[in-house]
Amino acid sequence: xxxxxxxxxxxxxxxxxxxxxxxxxxxxxxxxxxxxxxxxxxxxxxxxxxxxxxxxxxxxxxxxxxxxxxxxxxxxxxxxxxxxxxxxxxxxxxxxxxxxxxxxxxxxxxxxxxxxxxxxxxxxxxxxxxxxxxxxxxxxxxxxxxxxxxxxxxxxxxxxxxxxxxxxxxxxxxxxxxxxxxxxxxxxxxxxxxxxxxxxxxxxxxxxxxxxxxxxxxxxxxxxxxxxxxxxxxxxxxxxx
Numbered sequence: 001x002x003x004x005x006x007x008x009x010x011x012x013x014x015x016x017x018x019x020x021x022x023x024x025x026x027x028x029x030x031x032x033x034x035x036x037x038x039x040x041x042x043x044x045x046x047x048x049x050x051x052x053x054x055x056x057x058x059x060x061x062x063x064x065x066x067x068x069x070x071x072x073x074x075x076x077x078x079x080x081x082x083x084x085x086x087x088x089x090x091x092x093x094x095x096x097x098x099x100x101x102x103x104x105x106x107x108x109x110x111x112x113x114x115x116x117x118x119x120x121x122x123x124x125x126x127x128x129x130x131x132x133x134x135x136x137x138x139x140x141x142x143x144x145x146x147x148x149x150x151x152x153x154x155x156x157x158x159x160x161x162x163x164x165x166x167x168x169x170x171x172x173x174x175x176x177x178x179x180x181x182x183x184x185x186x187x188x189x190x191x192x193x194x195x196x197x198x199x200x201x202x203x204x205x206x207x208x209x210x211x212x213x214x215x216x217x218x219x220x221x222x223x224x225x226x227x228x229x230x231x232x233x234x235x236x237x238x239x240x241x
Contacts, residue, residue, distance in 0.1 A: 010053040012050065014047075020127050033047050069120060070122065072118060072219060074216060075114055077113065104120070109208055118214065138184055139181060143178055144204060156180075212239070214231065214235055
């Protein structure tokens with residue numbers, strides 16, 4: 001995987017720095033700071049502190065290394081991947097199994113979509129999968145409300161203007177009069193739905209089937225499975241871990 005060139009992100013907030021180092025999620029890092037477990041250049045860190053590239057960050061009384069967990073989860077339609085509002089159901093309420101209490105979803109998949117979500121307690125994965133400086137691809141299966149027009153594939157692949165933003169080139173394969181698969185290397189909010197709408201159609205069904213080498217395959221809706229062995233090794237290697 002190749003990094004894209006960009007300016008240094010330092011200084012960065014201490015919770016983001018600790019998450020990138022794999023010590024905790026950002027929320028967990030805030031808890032470590034609040035409990036006086038984090039030092040920056042020998043002094044106790046405070047919530048909101050900025051870390052420079054030259055700074056020395058230490059953890060006191062850390063029990064690291066922590067056992068990292070990785071799961072593939074088939075999110076059903078109607079389940080929220082971010083903070084739920086009143087009456088909504090999030091992944092924590094949906095996933096069965098006590099081992100899942102320590103993990104969190106990487107990225108989002110909107111309420112009306114279903115498919116693959118990666119769950120982990122490894123904060124490093126969050127940065128590598130969501131940071132635009134890292135290349136990665138995700139594949140989706142889409143069913144539309146109307147038949148795909150002639151030129152739809154070419155228009156989607158060459159980039160679509162969605163409210164002033166031109167999407168990056170992608171790969172599209174038509175699988176039926178009203179269906180196609182699409183592989184994206186970026187992840188703008190509701191991107192596929194907005195691309196299809198810009199081409200005068202609607203999305204009736206959207207399923208994420210792959211993130212890098214991790215595939216949904218026949219995993220039942222609402223169920224999860226561990227990512228391990230060669231699959232895990234390839235996944236971590238592909239994001240530089």
